[in-house]
Amino acid sequence: MGWLWPPIHNITYYLAKVSDHILIPEHFALHLGTHILSKYAHVHKAFITIEQLRWSRITVSDEQKPHPHSFVRDGDDKRVVEVALEKQDGVKITGKVSAGISDLLVLKSTGSAFEGFVRDEYTTLVEVCERIFSTSVDLTYTFTPISIPLPTDPALLDFNVPQNLVFDGQGGLKGEGKGGVWDALGVAERARTATLDVFATDESASVQATLFKMAQRVVAENAGVQDVTYKLPNKHYIPVDMKYIGVDNLTPSKAEVFVPVSAPSGLISATISRK
Numbered sequence: 165m166g167w168l169w170p171p172i173h174n175i176t177y178y179l180a181k182v183s184d185h186i187l188i189p190e191h192f193a194l195h196l197g198t199h200i201l202s203k204y205a206h207v208h209k210a211f212i213t214i215e216q217l218r219w220s221r222i223t224v225s226d227e228q229k230p231h232p233h234s235f236v237r238d239g240d241d242k243r244v245v246e247v248a249l250e251k252q253d254g255v256k257i258t259g260k261v262s263a264g265i266s267d268l269l270v271l272k273s274t275g276s277a278f279e280g281f282v283r284d285e286y287t288t289l290v291e292v293c294e295r296i297f298s299t300s301v302d303l304t305y306t307f308t309p310i311s312i313p314l315p316t317d318p319a320l321l322d323f324n325v326p327q328n329l330v331f332d333g334q335g336g337l338k339g340e341g342k343g344g345v346w347d348a349l350g351v352a353e354r355a356r357t358a359t360l361d362v363f364a365t366d367e368s369a370s371v372q373a374t375l376f377k378m379a380q381r382v383v384a385e386n387a388g389v390q391d392v393t394y395k396l397p398n399k400h401y402i403p404v405d406m407k408y409i410g411v412d413n414l415t416p417s418k419a420e421v422f423v424p425v426s427a428p429s430g431l432i433s434a435t436i437s438r439k
């Protein structure tokens with residue numbers, strides 16, 4: 165005899181219909197988990213993952229404004245949200261929220277080097293003062309945990325964000341609460357912008373050095389973020405050696421034809437935490 169479990173998908177659809185928080189994945193996940201933990205006495209923990217794909221309004225060329233009902237997938241990167249909720253003494257719930265980006269593919273054609281690394285008898289990598297830098301960004305940031313009261317309404321559907329928040333008119337917050345979990349959209353926007361700004365403008369001494377600058381900026385701009393993890397796989401593009409036919413394609417300033425390399429390459433990863 166199998167275990168009879170309430171249909172989680174139907175609960176999720178219902179909450180998607182009635183929740184005021186559906187447009188903010190972090191808050192929707194907290195609402196859904198709070199409902200499940202308060203409804204089922206025998207359930208103590210809930211883990212929810214949400215992936216949000218890009219759907220941007222199409223700007224029709226003659227109109228120059230976003231179309232009301234037509235959308236385009238303008239990028240393969242996803243917004244990923246993970247929420248873990250735990251019931252505490254049957255009176256409140258602790259919520260741990262992390263969020264970020266996966267599959268954000270970027271490339272810069274110069275402004276990247278990798279020199280001065282430790283060499284030994286196994287080292288074959290050549291030092292370069294100039295190279296292509298490409299990676300698929302995977303970013304996760306973790307918010308300070310929050311405490312959520314159990315709903316008291318008969319349907320156990322109450323879920324309220326704190327009262328004292330001041331919104332900035334674009335889905336983000338200003339003042340107290342800015343950069344925290346209640347400002348999830350503002351944080352997501354700033355984290356993506358910081359990642360792309362630093363990637364584009366840094367004179368990169370190494371993937372590690374650029375990663376550190378990105379993470380420092382996400383921590384500095386978002387007071388409620390405790391730590392930031394980037395995973396940056398190196399996607400190498402190697403200039404083709406054309407010396408055999410008398411063509412210089414290896415001198416950095418002459419390199420124009422590159423091959424993408426599918427051979428194993430480094431996965432550079434680090435977590436940067438607030439002190």
Ligand SMILES: O=c1[nH]c(=O)c2[nH]c(=O)[nH]c2[nH]1
Nearest residue numbers: 278289370371372398430432
């Ligand atoms: O910026 C880099 N960091 C590394 O750790 C590494 N390893 C490697 O082979 N190429 C690179 N590039």
